Amino acid sequence: MNHIVPIDWSMIGLAIVLGIVVLIGMLAFMPALIRYLHKLKFGQTEREEGLASHKAKTGTPTMGGLAFLIVPFIVYFIASFFTPLNWDNSTVIMWIAYLGFGLIGFVDDYIIVVQKSNEGLKPALKFGLQAVLAVLLTVYYMMHNPTLIHLPGHIQWLAPTWFFVILIFFLFTGSSNAVNLSDGVDGLCAGLSIISFVPFALVFAWQGQYSACAILIMVIFALFGYLRFNIHPAKVFMGDTGSLALGGILAAAAMTTKMELLLLIAGGVFIVETLSDIIQVLYYKNTHRRVFLMAPLHHHFEKKGWSEMKVCTVFWSWGAILAAISIFLAFLAL
Numbered sequence: 001m002n003h004i005v006p007i008d009w010s011m012i013g014l015a016i017v018l019g020i021v022v023l024i025g026m027l028a029f030m031p032a033l034i035r036y037l038h039k040l041k042f043g044q045t046e047r048e049e050g051l052a053s054h055k056a057k058t059g060t061p062t063m064g065g066l067a068f069l070i071v072p073f074i075v076y077f078i079a080s081f082f083t084p085l086n087w088d089n090s091t092v093i094m095w096i097a098y099l100g101f102g103l104i105g106f107v108d109d110y111i112i113v114v115q116k117s118n119e120g121l122k123p124a125l126k127f128g129l130q131a132v133l134a135v136l137l138t139v140y141y142m143m144h145n146p147t148l149i150h151l152p153g154h155i156q157w158l159a160p161t162w163f164f165v166i167l168i169f170f171l172f173t174g175s176s177n178a179v180n181l182s183d184g185v186d187g188l189c190a191g192l193s194i195i196s197f198v199p200f201a202l203v204f205a206w207q208g209q210y211s212a213c214a215i216l217i218m219v220i221f222a223l224f225g226y227l228r229f230n231i232h233p234a235k236v237f238m239g240d241t242g243s244l245a246l247g248g249i250l251a252a253a254a255m256t257t258k259m260e261l262l263l264l265i266a267g268g269v270f271i272v273e274t275l276s277d278i279i280q281v282l283y284y285k286n287t288h289r290r291v292f293l294m295a296p297l298h299h300h301f302e303k304k305g306w307s308e309m310k311v312c313t314v315f316w317s318w319g320a321i322l323a324a325i326s327i328f329l330a331f332l333a334l
Helices: 009-039 052-057 065-079 089-115 123-144 161-181 188-207 210-230 239-256 260-266 268-287 297-303 308-333
Strands: 148-151 155-158
Touching: 009 065, 009 210, 065 089, 065 210, 065 239, 089 123, 089 161, 089 210, 089 239, 123 161, 123 239, 148 260, 148 308, 161 188, 161 239, 161 260, 161 268, 188 210, 188 239, 188 260, 188 268, 188 308, 210 239, 239 260, 260 268, 260 308, 268 297, 268 308, 297 308
Parallel strands: none
Antiparallel strands: 148 155
């Protein structure tokens, strides 16, 4: 049975108009934010064992992700008073995930810039905060929704509660950390996030969830504005403030569309980046040898002589291919 509803193009048009407002807001706000972060000396501290080419990035303002958290939220909040955009269960989950994971990242970034080190929150505490937020979002979702998961072939599987809880837990914690790992090359994380959001924005539209669709469209436009200042050579970095937020809202989109497994495809590049890091650590611990010249994978190619723009172009291209596959699979699942 096909569950795709006819698209209301007036709602899509509204989302795009609001997205343009967000883009303009980002282009106006980012220069002031960069100057303020410079004034506060909230600069990136590169790892001693990091790439030599990245040493010059030390001192570049971080926490730029604050802009693409604040601007879309303000625009959506104001627009909700005089447009059909609402605060249903999906949009509440999306915003809590976005701002909540962003807040965890903000605390981590703040500790780093104040202490002028790359330590931040203790890993156990950081993961614990992510885990608590993931559980709270899962409980809230299950209070208002069945544990249905859409699968290709127009299959609606009512997952066992225990399986669903575990799946969503790893969806949120895995997605937020995977997106975070990809934030190591100018423009890479923001570009991959834009690409991975597109399939879920389309699914929201197919399902008639236009408010949730509008959120993703506004975040996409916000990221385009951010990229104006983050493309190589970057004038600002998003920090964990931005990357954890992007991973959080990506997981929230997968859950609220009931397309949790689609994230494995749409976020495929993020997953490969994470696997490369895990493989490197485990292999080195057992053999004291490395599989990659440096992990995550984007650093391996930098070590091989690729420019940051080449890394971005290739990774974005693979992300676009996976996004196209995701759209096809989503169509088969609805």
